[in-house]
Each structure stands twice: as structure tokens, then as C-alpha cells.
Amino acid sequence: MTHRLHPDALRDAAIRAEICALCSHFYKLGWASGTGGGISIRSGETIWMAPSGVEKEKLAPADLFTVDRDGQVLTHPASDLSLTACAPLFLAAYRHRDAGAVLHSHSLEVILAAALVPPGESLDFTRLEMVKGLEGGAYFGTSTLPVIDNTALEHQLEERLEQAILDHAQASAVVVRNHGIYVWGRDVTQAKTQAECIDWLCSAKVRMHAAGIDHLRHDRSIP
Amino acid sequence: MTHRLHPDALRDAAIRAEICALCSHFYKLGWASGTGGGISIRSGETIWMAPSGVEKEKLAPADLFTVDRDGQVLTHPASDLSLTACAPLFLAAYRHRDAGAVLHSHSLEVILAAALVPPGESLDFTRLEMVKGLEGGAYFGTSTLPVIDNTALEHQLEERLEQAILDHAQASAVVVRNHGIYVWGRDVTQAKTQAECIDWLCSAKVRMHAAGIDHLRHDRSIP
Amino acid sequence: MTHRLHPDALRDAAIRAEICALCSHFYKLGWASGTGGGISIRSGETIWMAPSGVEKEKLAPADLFTVDRDGQVLTHPASDLSLTACAPLFLAAYRHRDAGAVLHSHSLEVILAAALVPPGESLDFTRLEMVKGLEGGAYFGTSTLPVIDNTALEHQLEERLEQAILDHAQASAVVVRNHGIYVWGRDVTQAKTQAECIDWLCSAKVRMHAAGIDHLRHDRSIP
Amino acid sequence: MTHRLHPDALRDAAIRAEICALCSHFYKLGWASGTGGGISIRSGETIWMAPSGVEKEKLAPADLFTVDRDGQVLTHPASDLSLTACAPLFLAAYRHRDAGAVLHSHSLEVILAAALVPPGESLDFTRLEMVKGLEGGAYFGTSTLPVIDNTALEHQLEERLEQAILDHAQASAVVVRNHGIYVWGRDVTQAKTQAECIDWLCSAKVRMHAAGIDHLRHDRSIP
Numbered sequence: 001m002t003h004r005l006h007p008d009a010l011r012d013a014a015i016r017a018e019i020c021a022l023c024s025h026f027y028k029l030g031w032a033s034g035t036g037g038g039i040s041i042r043s044g045e046t047i048w049m050a051p052s053g054v055e056k057e058k059l060a061p062a063d064l065f066t067v068d069r070d071g072q073v074l075t076h077p078a079s080d081l082s083l084t085a086c087a088p089l090f091l092a093a094y095r096h097r098d099a100g101a102v103l104h105s106h107s108l109e110v111i112l113a114a115a116l117v118p119p120g121e122s123l124d125f126t127r128l129e130m131v132k133g134l135e136g137g138a139y140f141g142t143s144t145l146p147v148i149d150n151t152a153l154e155h156q157l158e159e160r161l162e163q164a165i166l167d168h169a170q171a172s173a174v175v176v177r178n179h180g181i182y183v184w185g186r187d188v189t190q191a192k193t194q195a196e197c198i199d200w201l202c203s204a205k206v207r208m209h210a211a212g213i214d215h216l217r218h219d220r221s222i223p
Numbered sequence: 224m225t226h227r228l229h230p231d232a233l234r235d236a237a238i239r240a241e242i243c244a245l246c247s248h249f250y251k252l253g254w255a256s257g258t259g260g261g262i263s264i265r266s267g268e269t270i271w272m273a274p275s276g277v278e279k280e281k282l283a284p285a286d287l288f289t290v291d292r293d294g295q296v297l298t299h300p301a302s303d304l305s306l307t308a309c310a311p312l313f314l315a316a317y318r319h320r321d322a323g324a325v326l327h328s329h330s331l332e333v334i335l336a337a338a339l340v341p342p343g344e345s346l347d348f349t350r351l352e353m354v355k356g357l358e359g360g361a362y363f364g365t366s367t368l369p370v371i372d373n374t375a376l377e378h379q380l381e382e383r384l385e386q387a388i389l390d391h392a393q394a395s396a397v398v399v400r401n402h403g404i405y406v407w408g409r410d411v412t413q414a415k416t417q418a419e420c421i422d423w424l425c426s427a428k429v430r431m432h433a434a435g436i437d438h439l440r441h442d443r444s445i446p
Numbered sequence: 447m448t449h450r451l452h453p454d455a456l457r458d459a460a461i462r463a464e465i466c467a468l469c470s471h472f473y474k475l476g477w478a479s480g481t482g483g484g485i486s487i488r489s490g491e492t493i494w495m496a497p498s499g500v501e502k503e504k505l506a507p508a509d510l511f512t513v514d515r516d517g518q519v520l521t522h523p524a525s526d527l528s529l530t531a532c533a534p535l536f537l538a539a540y541r542h543r544d545a546g547a548v549l550h551s552h553s554l555e556v557i558l559a560a561a562l563v564p565p566g567e568s569l570d571f572t573r574l575e576m577v578k579g580l581e582g583g584a585y586f587g588t589s590t591l592p593v594i595d596n597t598a599l600e601h602q603l604e605e606r607l608e609q610a611i612l613d614h615a616q617a618s619a620v621v622v623r624n625h626g627i628y629v630w631g632r633d634v635t636q637a638k639t640q641a642e643c644i645d646w647l648c649s650a651k652v653r654m655h656a657a658g659i660d661h662l663r664h665d666r667s668i669p
Numbered sequence: 670m671t672h673r674l675h676p677d678a679l680r681d682a683a684i685r686a687e688i689c690a691l692c693s694h695f696y697k698l699g700w701a702s703g704t705g706g707g708i709s710i711r712s713g714e715t716i717w718m719a720p721s722g723v724e725k726e727k728l729a730p731a732d733l734f735t736v737d738r739d740g741q742v743l744t745h746p747a748s749d750l751s752l753t754a755c756a757p758l759f760l761a762a763y764r765h766r767d768a769g770a771v772l773h774s775h776s777l778e779v780i781l782a783a784a785l786v787p788p789g790e791s792l793d794f795t796r797l798e799m800v801k802g803l804e805g806g807a808y809f810g811t812s813t814l815p816v817i818d819n820t821a822l823e824h825q826l827e828e829r830l831e832q833a834i835l836d837h838a839q840a841s842a843v844v845v846r847n848h849g850i851y852v853w854g855r856d857v858t859q860a861k862t863q864a865e866c867i868d869w870l871c872s873a874k875v876r877m878h879a880a881g882i883d884h885l886r887h888d889r890s891i892p
């Protein structure tokens with residue numbers, strides 16, 4: 001007799017494995033060092049999230065929590081772990097954008113790029129092919145990401161992050177000054193690839209700033 | 224009885240495996256993040272190409288298309304995928320240079336180096352040993368790569384990329400401003416090693432620009 | 447009959463394996479190139495340490511020494527190896543902070559950041575989320591690391607490193623100018639994650655210095 | 670009956686495996702991209718060397734040549750490969766320093782650091798702990814590496830490289846301007862770890878130059 005897993009159990013196992021693999025990958029990218037960063041995935045009404053304060057590159061499938069869209073814990077790990085402090089922030093993107101996945105990174109590239117942005121302004125990208133990797137991005141258009149100030153405790157960010165999501169209907173991410181970024185997508189692939197494009201764009205902006213390079217100076221392309 | 228594969232099936236499997244391995248490698252080099260970049264290989268009259276808009280580091284052999292030199296699709300993946308928008312650009316290098324492989328990268332090093340090049344001028348490298356890794360490159364010579372402006376959509380690049388190939392008979396690559404680079408070679412090894420040399424040379428140029436270093440200042444070598 | 451290992455032998459094997467894995471990881475991070483750097487772990491009254499002058503990424507479990515809190519060698523490798531010259535420095539952190547693990551790195555980020563610090567001053571970090579990864583760190587607080595001058599021989603550092611530990615009761619690390627850093631924690635996880643946060647913070651400081659970026663300039667957050 | 674390999678065959682297999690592993694490692698470090706760079710090992714009167722113009726990260730044990738100290742080929746690979754153009758340069762270090770291994774890298778860090786050195790001067794390092802990783806290096810001493818100009822063809826470097834070796838009895842390496850570096854050691858471990866220290870030191874020098882950082886400015890250590 002073949003032992004068959006219920007489809008829900010298979011889905012659960014696959015999502016847990018994917019979160020662990022991505023957290024390990026983000027660690028290697030420098031997005032999740034020192035227990036920071038991570039990724040959350042939604043399937044239907046269930047949302048998988050990592051625990052708080054653990055080394056993300058060593059996450060095991062059994063370490064994850066599941067919560068519903070209101071943040072009520074559905075299942076928790078056997079070990080003595082707490083839900084990530086990012087939970088309300090992840091939930092804001094699920095609530096307002098019906099995201100399929102939300103990631104949080106402490107990317108230094110993003111933080112340096114955001115440090116160049118005056119208060120009340122957004123982080124803008126234009127005329128770089130990688131802009132096309134962002135939802136709604138176009139080479140001759142401008143993609144903008146809202147930048148909000150940080151708070152003493154992560155969960156205190158909820159209100160201003162939610163406001164930024166509402167104020168910037170086109171954005172797929174919110175940057176938190178001197179902290180990091182929240183990026184979402186319709187599924188985990190879009191969340192990850194948009195985060196990669198944003199990182200590339202921020203790195204380009206910072207390196208151009210540092211080297212005195214203006215990528216528009218010699219550009220004669222016409223929309 | 225030994226089960227033997229037809230030589231064409233073996234060749235097909237080998238090329239598909241190589242494209243997947245190289246795409247994964249290019250992702251690690253930062254050339255193919257966010258679904259960008261990729262490599263195409265030709266064997267005889269058949270050309271293998273990746274699909275559009277997928278994470279290149281996760282490409283599977285069955286995901287690839289084969290096309291002929293005119294771009295007619297010979298075989299397509301079972302899954303619901305489209306041919307890469309780079310197809311006409313890859314084909315231009317196959318047509319005019321009889322290339323054995325063409326790669327496309329979104330290397331930040333190349334884009335930063337190209338941002339230093341005024342309109343109508345080329346990206347030039349001289350007196351660096353790595354120049355010798357380029358077809359026809361010599362330490363005391365100058366290797367030049369044409370730089371073209373980007374277009375809103377990738378396939379619109381075809382005409383100006385083709386013109387650049389025709390205008391620069393010595394070049395093994397065309398740089399697309401604020402976008403990336405197309406590099407070809409007589410085989411996949413030469414396409415890849417030339418791309419590595421170009422990346423190294425662009426990185427050198429950008430870091431020297433940023434640090435105020437002139438590699439010719441103290442050079443007393445005599446041709 | 448099941449062959450069972452004594453719990454002490456299991457613990458010994460696990461710690462040796464962890465030290466080897468971490469040394470290999472630190473090598474990849476650039477913290478332990480050229481035989482430099484390493485990590486020591488304490489369990490109860492026993493302390494495991496690497497030998498002197500070996501390639502840290504190739505360390506084998508059998509290469510390690512064990513010492514007691516006074517530095518008396520308990521067990522030594524069969525091969526002709528000497529105890530690391532860092533031993534007295536590791537012991538200072540065990541003695542004064544009851545650390546569970548101490549690591550030493552030659553991180554270039556740390557050394558460049560420390561080169562910005564005038565004599566007698568400390569390396570300070572504030573208003574960066576990663577500060578919260580340090581013991582006692584807060585976003586609106588300031589975490590400080592003492593910086594001491596280097597000596598000709600590593601073991602000569604003992605006195606001034608010990609003094610720095612005593613003088614900076616809040617610090618989890620001592621920076622040695624033009625040399626590297628010693629970081630400790632209540633266990634190996636805290637030592638490693640704090641070292642990651644410090645590295646991130648130093649890298650941020652140096653890149654901001656190089657690029658003329660001030661992360662406080664546009665920050666309007668209120669404690 | 671146990672099948673036993675002759676000790677010479679074992680040694681041959683071990684050295685070939687080590688060269689392949691190191692070439693792959695150097696590729697990942699950026700020292701051997703685009704077919705450049707490599708390492709040669711001597712055991713007794715036999716010297717193992719890689720062939721010319723191959724991707725170093727894909728080198729197979731059977732691809733290697735063996736030569737004697739005069740450069741006479743003892744064994745060559747079955748495939749149609751030529752001996753590396755670095756052969757006479759490797760031999761110069763074997764001849765004049767009785768080296769056990771010699772490596773060649775195209776490290777960008779070394780080339781940028783050398784670009785800062787005026788004609789006739791050497792690349793000097795002092796007051797950085799990593800200097801102690803060089804043969805004869807001391808924290809309060811100065812380690813110097815000769816810098817020679819490049820030539821059109823690699824083998825033409827022989828005479829000036831040999832002269833630099835003779836003129837700088839203390840040096841473990843010769844830098845070739847705008848090209849790369851040759852580093853040797855009494856064995857493969859010392860050649861590799863010295864190359865790592867030199868790379869670290871060059872990277873430090875270049876980043877300090879670019880960022881306007883002077884590591885001696887605040888250093889009050891006394892020899």
C-alpha cells in the first residue's frame with residue numbers, strides 16, 4: 001500500500017521547504033545576516049512565517065508558524081519560539097495588496113540608496129532596464145518606492161507602513177530608512193525577483209553617486 | 224541489451240544541461256538576477272534558447288526552445304512559456320558572425336562603464352592583460368565595443384544592434400546603454416570567457432574612475 | 447547491541463564539527479583568509495580552540511585543542527601543531543564576561559571603519575536597525591566598541607584587550623586597530639550573529655564615508 | 670589481494686587533484702576568470718603545470734603537463750593542449766627560490782594597487798596584521814613587492830621577472846603592472862596563503878585610497 005499525503009500536507013511541506021531555502025539564499029545575498037530579514041508566503045487563507053530572532057540561514061521547516069490573515073496563530077513550532085516581529089508588517093501587504101508572498105531584507109544597498117532621499121520624497125528609478133522587472137515598470141517610465149522613517153520597535157512600523165501602501169498604489173515595496181525594505185508580489189517568485197531588481201537598482205544608484213557617474217548624461221534614447 | 228541514445232538526442236541533452244548550468248552560474252555572478260540575462264547555444268542549424276521571464280537560476284532542460292537560424296520555433300517546452308524577447312538579438316549575432324553561442328547579461332559593471340562613454344563613441348580597453356582574452360585583443364592594442372542606446376521593448380533593439388555588429392567588424396559584443404550587453408563567440412566557451420574578460424575590464428574601468436586611479440600614469444612599457 | 451557514545455564524547459564531536467564549519471564559513475566571508483581568524487567555543491569548564499597558523503577553511507575536528515579557563519591544555523591534536531596565539535585573548539573574554547564563544551576575524555570592513563576613529567575614542571553605531579543585533583543595542587541608542595592599538599605579537603595584546611573589556615562593560619567586542627576584532631557572546635550563535643551585525647555596520651560606515659552619504663541627514667524619526 | 674598504487678602514482682594523482690581544486694577556487698575568488706591565472710606545484714624534480722588558454726575552473730587532472738626544472742616536458746595530456754605561456758615565469762621562481770609552488774593571478778585588487786606605484790618603486794605594506802602572513806613580514810616592518818612593466822607576450826616577461834626576483838631577495842611575489850601577480854612559497858599552502866594576504870593588503874590599499882582613509886593617521890602603537 002502506498003502511503004499518500006493529503007494535498008494540504010504536501011502544500012504545507014513544499015511551502016516550508018521553500019521558505020527555508022529562500023532564507024538561506026537571502027543570507028548569502030547579505031539580506032538576512034545577524035538573524036534579520038526573511039520571507040512569508042500565503043496560500044489561500046493560510047500564511048507561513050518564520051520565528052523571531054533566529055539565524056535565517058539555518059531555519060528548519062518545523063520552526064515556522066502559520067497564521068491567518070488577521071494574524072491569529074494557526075500552528076506554532078514545538079520549540080520555544082516567538083512569531084517574528086515583522087508579522088503585522090507582512091499582514092499589511094497581504095491585507096491591502098492581496099500579496100502571495102512578502103519578504104523583508106536588511107540590504108545595505110537599499111539603505112544606502114534611501115539615505116540619499118530627502119524626507120517626504122520617494123526612491124525613484126528610471127531609464128534602467130532592470131526597472132522593467134518591477135510591477136508596472138517601463139524603461140521610459142519612473143518607478144517609485146515610498147520611504148518611511150524607522151521606529152524603535154519593529155511592530156510600531158505598522159501604521160506608517162500601512163499608510164505608505166495606501167498612498168503608493170503602484171509600489172510593490174516600502175523602504176524603511178536605516179532599516180531595510182518590505183517587498184511583496186502576487187507569488188513568491190514575483191516577490192523575490194522584484195526584490196532582486198530593487199537591490200540591483202539601489203546598488204546602481206549608490207555606486208553612481210559614489211563614483212560621480214550619471215547614467216542619463218550620455219543617454220540619447222527617445223521614448 | 225544496452226539502451227543507446229541517438230547522437231542528436233545526446234547533443235540535445237548536453238546543450239540543454241549546459242545552458243541551465245551557465246544560467247545558474249550567471250545568476251551567481253549577478254548577470255541574471257530578476258529573470259534577466261541568459262545564454263543561447265547553436266549546434267549546426269539548431270539554436271537553443273531560454274524562455275522569457277523566468278528565474279534563470281532555476282531553469283530546467285525541458286524549459287528550453289529550439290529555433291532555426293530564421294527564428295522559426297522547432298520545438299517548444301510543454302509548459303506555457305514564451306520564447307525570450309532576446310531571440311531576434313541572439314539571431315543577429317548568429318546571422319552576421321556565425322556565432323556558436325550568444326549570451327546576454329545585465330552586469331552592473333558593464334552598465335556603469337558604458338555610462339562613462341559619450342554618444343557615438345565606443346567602450347575602449349587598452350594596456351590591460353585581460354584585453355588579450357578578447358578575440359583579436361592585444362596588450363598594446365585597443366579593443367572597442369560599440370555602445371547603443373536602449374529601447375522601450377527588447378525586440379526593438381534589433382535594428383540598431385544589427386547595425387552595430389555590421390559597423391564594428393572586430394567586436395565580439397555590443398553594449399546596450401542602461402541595459403546590459405550581448406556577447407558572442409565561436410563556441411560557448413569563447414562567449415563565456417570573453418564575457419568574463421569584458422566584465423573584469425569594465426569593473427577595472429569603473430573602480431579606477433571612482434578611485435581616481437589611472438593605470439597608464441606609471442606605465443613605462445614600450446610596444 | 448547499539449553502540450552508544452558517552453554524552454561528553456557527543457558534545458566534544460558536535461563542538462569540533464561546529465568550529466570547523468564556522469571557520470570554513472568565516473573564510474568565505476573574508477574574515478579568515480591567509481590562516482587568520484577563527485572561533486573558540488566553551489562548554490562548562492572546557493574550551494575548544496583551533497591551532498596556530500593553519501588554513502582555517504580546511505580545519506579538521508582532530509586538529510583542535512581543548513584548554514581549561516586558565517589556558518592549561520587538556521587535550522592536543524596528534525599532529526605537530528601549536529595552540530593559537532589568540533588563546534590568551536579568547537581567555538580574557540571567557541574570564542571577564544563568562545562568554546560561551548569568542549571569535550576573531552580579520553574583516554577588512556572592521557579595519558577600515560576603525561581607521562576612521564581617533565585615538566582614545568570608540569567605534570560608535572546609532573540609528574541603524576542592525577544595531578539592535580548587538581547585546582543591549584537599540585535603534586535610538588548608541589552602541590560603542592572600544593578600539594585598541596595593535597602590538598607586534600598577538601599575545602602581547604592581552605593586557606590592553608583585558609583593560610578594554612573592563613572599561614567597556616556594555617561592549618560585546620574589542621576592535622584591534624589595523625588588525626581585526628574579537629567578538630564574544632553567551633553562546634556561539636550570539637557571538638556569530640553579533641559579528642555579522644558589526645561587520646554590516648562597519649561596512650555601512652565605510653561605504654557612507656567613501657560615498658559622502660550621511661544616514662542621519664534625512665532621518666526625521668523621533669525617539 | 671589489495672591493488673596498491675605506486676607511491677609516485679599516488680603523489681601524481683594527489684597533486685593533479687590539488688591543482689584542479691585550487692584553480693576552481695581561484696576562479697571563484699576572481700583570480701582566474703577568462704582562462705587566466707593558475708597554479709603550478711613542484712615535488713622533487715617534477716613540476717606540474719596547467720595547459721594554456723583553458724577555463725581554469727573546469728581543469729581536469731588529465732589536462733596537466735609535467736616538466737622538469739629546465740622546462741623540458743616530461744608528460745603531456747592526451748588532448749591537443751599546449752603548455753601554459755606562464756611556464757618560463759613559474760620556472761624562474763623554482764630556479765631562484767627553490768619554491769614548492771608558484772601561482773599566477775589576474776586579481777583586480779593587485780592591479781589597482783600597483784597602478785598607484787610610480788615607476789621603479791615597489792608596492793609596500795606596513796602596520797597591518799595581514800603583513801605577518803608574508804614570509805618575513807612583521808607588523809612594524811615593511812614588506813615590499815617589486816612591480817615590473819608588462820610585455821606584449823607573457824613569455825617575454827621572463828627576463829625582467831627573473832631580475833626582479835634577484836633584486837628583491839625578501840619578496841615572495843612579483844607584481845606585473847596592468848597584468849597580475851606571481852606568488853610562490855615553500856609549498857602550495859604557503860603560496861596560497863601569501864597570495865590571500867597580498868590580495869587582502871592590496872584591497873585595503875585601494876579601498877583606503879578611494880575612500881580617503883589613512884590607516885596610520887590615528888595609529889599610536891609603538892614598535
